[in-house]
Amino acid sequence: METIDLLKKNFEKRGFHFDYFENSEQAVDFILSLIPEKSSIGFGGSMTVMETGLLDAMQKKDYDLIHRAIRTDIPANEIFLRMYTCDWYVSSANAITENGEIINIDGRGNRVSAILDGPKKVVILCGVNKIVSDIAEGIDRTRNVASPKNCVRLNKKTPCAVTGKCEKCNSPDTICKATVILHHPTTGTEVYVVVVNKELGY
Numbered sequence: 614m615e616t617i618d619l620l621k622k623n624f625e626k627r628g629f630h631f632d633y634f635e636n637s638e639q640a641v642d643f644i645l646s647l648i649p650e651k652s653s654i655g656f657g658g659s660m661t662v663m664e665t666g667l668l669d670a671m672q673k674k675d676y677d678l679i680h681r682a683i684r685t686d687i688p689a690n691e692i693f694l695r696m697y698t699c700d701w702y703v704s705s706a707n708a709i710t711e712n713g714e715i716i717n718i719d720g721r722g723n724r725v726s727a728i729l730d731g732p733k734k735v736v737i738l739c740g741v742n743k744i745v746s747d748i749a750e751g752i753d754r755t756r757n758v759a760s761p762k763n764c765v766r767l768n769k770k771t772p773c774a775v776t777g778k779c780e781k782c783n784s785p786d787t788i789c790k791a792t793v794i795l796h797h798p799t800t801g802t803e804v805y806v807v808v809v810n811k812e813l814g815y
């Protein structure tokens with residue numbers, strides 16, 4: 614709990630909300646209580662949102678969910694644009710630091726840009742496997758853990774999809790085109806960091 618206390622102190626000092634739950638069910642209930650029904654919600658590509666059951670639980674509520682797996686009636690490019698004007702945005706992170714920073718790496722940039730200047734309320738949901746000590750360890754995690762697994766999942770033609778670690782590629786297929794470190798919520802945006810005591814996503 615020492616690490617969680619430290620995370621809470623450091624995230625709140627930077628202006629983030631921070632909550633910790635022992636299991637996914639508690640975290641899902643909390644997020645559902647946070648987001649009023651009738652809200653529109655956009656999503657960053659996230660295994661965590663699926664693995665916690667959050668997306669399933671949201672589908673049983675009266676939300677307008679702008680998610681690629683749900684809104685197959687809307688072309689992908691339009692979905693990305695619609696997400697910027699949603700009431701809420703839900704994503705995971707590639708790493709969160711004990712100092713209270715959020716690190717994400719992106720190929721298209723839709724996820725990091727929506728977190729920076731999209732919906733005015735953002736939820737970052739992650740498992741304890743995303744906790745790192747500092748920015749250097751976080752970037753190492755994004756390159757050597759998260760990105761190789763995501764490249765395999767997304768069928769990208771990158772060396773890390775074969776070797777399982779970053780080969781510092783310049784492949785057109787790289788998903789490491791933008792690394793964004795959120796030191797504070799950006800102006801006008803409220804960010805809720807929700808951590809679950811479980812390994813979730815990459």
Ligand code: SF4
Binds near residue numbers: 760764772780782788
């Ligand atoms: S830079 Fe290239 S090799 Fe390294 S993790 Fe990203 S996609 Fe993989």
